[in-house]
Amino acid sequence: MAKKILLSASNIHKSYSQGIGELQILKGINLQLYEGEALGIVGTSGSGKSTLLQILGTLDRPQAGELIYEDKNLLAMPEEDLASFRNETMGFVFQFHHLMSELTALENVMLPCRIGGVPKDEAEAQAHDLLNLLGLNERLSHYPSQMSGGELQRVAIARALVRKPKILFADEPTGNLDSTNSGKIQEIFFLLKEKFNLSLIVVTHDVSFAQRFPRLLRMKDGQWFS
Numbered sequence: 139m140a141k142k143i144l145l146s147a148s149n150i151h152k153s154y155s156q157g158i159g160e161l162q163i164l165k166g167i168n169l170q171l172y173e174g175e176a177l178g179i180v181g182t183s184g185s186g187k188s189t190l191l192q193i194l195g196t197l198d199r200p201q202a203g204e205l206i207y208e209d210k211n212l213l214a215m216p217e218e219d220l221a222s223f224r225n226e227t228m229g230f231v232f233q234f235h236h237l238m239s240e241l242t243a244l245e246n247v248m249l250p251c252r253i254g255g256v257p258k259d260e261a262e263a264q265a266h267d268l269l270n271l272l273g274l275n276e277r278l279s280h281y282p283s284q285m286s287g288g289e290l291q292r293v294a295i296a297r298a299l300v301r302k303p304k305i306l307f308a309d310e311p312t313g314n315l316d317s318t319n320s321g322k323i324q325e326i327f328f329l330l331k332e333k334f335n336l337s338l339i340v341v342t343h344d345v346s347f348a349q350r351f352p353r354l355l356r357m358k359d360g361q362w363f364s
């Protein structure tokens with residue numbers, strides 16, 4: 139079966155104004171992401187990996203370029219439509235968990251559903267199932283301050299997946315973990331990818347993680363290099 143392109147980015151340019159000049163960060167990036175594929179991105183610090191991830195995930199806008207999801211021209215969508223599209227289609231995991239300290243694990247995972255208008259019972263059932271799957275069934279009512287680093291990251295992963303996104307973006311998701319926990323989180327990413335037919339885009343400095351990706355792209359100075 140032919141592979142289906144899910145997300146296609148063309149000629150993405152991003153710069154920041156710096157004094158009187160412009161600082162070019164992304165210099166015409168092209169990328170095609172296939173359905174169900176696991177893509178890793180590596181590159182030196184400051185090369186533009188996080189900037190690109192934010193743009194692909196529609197959290198930031200480029201100055202030039204095109205971003206197409208299936209037949210949707212994302213950069214032409216009104217912000218409100220884009221926000222609900224993002225909530226339903228894309229999940230995000232970062233180096234720091236960004237969980238809400240005043241909510242329990244279960245409530246944190248339910249939050250994207252509640253924002254998206256999913257009824258409470260349904261949201262709770264979905265959050266519960268995912269936390270179970272990630273081995274956190276005994277941590278449902280724990281607050282972030284009552285969990286370990288590895289557990290917090292698993293809750294963050296559950297939160298990213300609770301809307302059943304098509305693409306999971308992760309920016310150094312193991313950056314804060316020891317090698318044992320990093321290994322566990324790596325396993326979880328690939329397990330979830332298979333289970334939900336997710337497309338993964340993972341930026342990582344972790345060599346053990348990077349080498350597990352069937353496709354690994356290297357970024358240098360705002361461009362791909364081989």
Ligand SMILES: Nc1ncnc2c1ncn2[C@@H]1O[C@H](COP(=O)(O)OP(=O)(O)OP(=O)(O)O)[C@@H](O)[C@H]1O
Nearest residue numbers: 154161163181182183184185186187188189190343
């Ligand atoms: N808001 C901003 N204003 C100006 N420059 C910025 C801004 N955000 C990022 N940059 C610059 O863009 C460049 C790329 O940053 P980015 O965070 O994408 O790098 P990275 O590849 O993710 O690095 P790391 O591996 O350290 O996370 C850096 O030189 C950074 O200083």
Ligand SMILES: [Mg+2]
Nearest residue numbers: 187188189309
């Ligand atoms: Mg970064």
